[in-house]
Amino acid sequence: MSYTNLLLSSEKGIATITINRPKKLNALNQETIKELHDAFKTAENNSETKVIIITGSGEKAFVAGADISEFADFSVEEGTHLAANGQKILFDFVENLSKPVIAAVNGFALGGGLELAMACHFRVASDNAKMGLPEVSLGVIPGYGGTQRLTQLVGKGRAMELIMTAGMIDANKALNYGLVNHVVPQNELLDLCDTLASKIMRNSPTAISAAIRAVNSNFKEGVNGYQTEITEFGNCFGTDDFDEGTTAFLEKRKADFSGR
Numbered sequence: 001m002s003y004t005n006l007l008l009s010s011e012k013g014i015a016t017i018t019i020n021r022p023k024k025l026n027a028l029n030q031e032t033i034k035e036l037h038d039a040f041k042t043a044e045n046n047s048e049t050k051v052i053i054i055t056g057s058g059e060k061a062f063v064a065g066a067d068i069s070e071f072a073d074f075s076v077e078e079g080t081h082l083a084a085n086g087q088k089i090l091f092d093f094v095e096n097l098s099k100p101v102i103a104a105v106n107g108f109a110l111g112g113g114l115e116l117a118m119a120c121h122f123r124v125a126s127d128n129a130k131m132g133l134p135e136v137s138l139g140v141i142p143g144y145g146g147t148q149r150l151t152q153l154v155g156k157g158r159a160m161e162l163i164m165t166a167g168m169i170d171a172n173k174a175l176n177y178g179l180v181n182h183v184v185p186q187n188e189l190l191d192l193c194d195t196l197a198s199k200i201m202r203n204s205p206t207a208i209s210a211a212i213r214a215v216n217s218n219f220k221e222g223v224n225g226y227q228t229e230i231t232e233f234g235n236c237f238g239t240d241d242f243d244e245g246t247t248a249f250l251e252k253r254k255a256d257f258s259g260r
């Protein structure tokens with residue numbers, strides 16, 4: 001599939017997806033959401049891809065939100081469908097992807113942009129980044145998981161304040177809140193993400209997928225995360241990666257994981 005609003009590159013096991021609508025500060029219109037679904041799915045199914053990095057084009061924005069021009073005249077039913085469909089095909093989809101997804105937050109991450117970054121497995125920001133959920137300033141609330149994931153990541157009081165004030169925090173405050181893991185100058189952002197991806201790629205892909213499922217289960221209603229961990233832990237013992245990892249350790253060599 002060729003994409004109108006995305007740029008894709010792939011090198012040494014790292015697939016980088018760049019949202020490319022710089023004139024609209026990479027705002028997420030429906031076409032872009034569908035393209036992102038397809039790009040993430042393709043990367044997940046590509047055995048060459050081990051880690052995915054998502055970022056925005058230009059120096060100003062990661063994503064400045066859902067495209068306001070598309071939903072300004074929506075009805076209650078259309079608004080409900082917008083949130084439900086978006087959560088299903090992009091935000092929940094990314095969170096539950098079997099391969100690690102790193103958000104390289106290179107500027108404004110607002111509304112749906114911050115929600116997309118929060119759906120990723122972790123976030124790295126450039127020092128010019130600004131983050132917030134300004135939806136209440138438009139008379140609406142975050143609809144792509146923002147009320148839930150921001151609360152999980154920064155705690156209820158901080159999430160309430162950020163959402164109610166519709167304010168923005170800078171990269172260092174986001175670091176202090178635990179919303180992002182690292183802050184670097186913009187020209188070092190993708191290098192740091194590549195370095196982190198390379199470290200991840202030394203490890204077992206099957207174990208990493210199991211870890212994603214186990215960690216995510218902490219946040220799933222009605223799921224006992226400790227039980228998920230026990231099941232996933234047990235299943236690891238039946239993988240080639242476990243044989244290779246333990247054998248390599250005992251033979252004092254580097255493991256060469258097949259991902260099976």
Ligand code: COA
Pocket residue numbers: 023024025027064065066067068069108110111112134135138
């Ligand atoms: N949806 C649609 N278009 C958007 C957008 C969004 N979420 N965010 C930015 N844009 C567009 C602007 O309309 C403008 O388009 P134009 O040149 O055709 O008029 C272009 O991107 C550049 O944005 P502009 O507002 O001129 O840049 P700025 O530097 O003055 O301000 C922001 C940057 C991020 C502060 C401002 O664009 C903004 O507040 N955006 C909306 C953020 C938001 O509320 N997001 C949540 C949506 S639910």
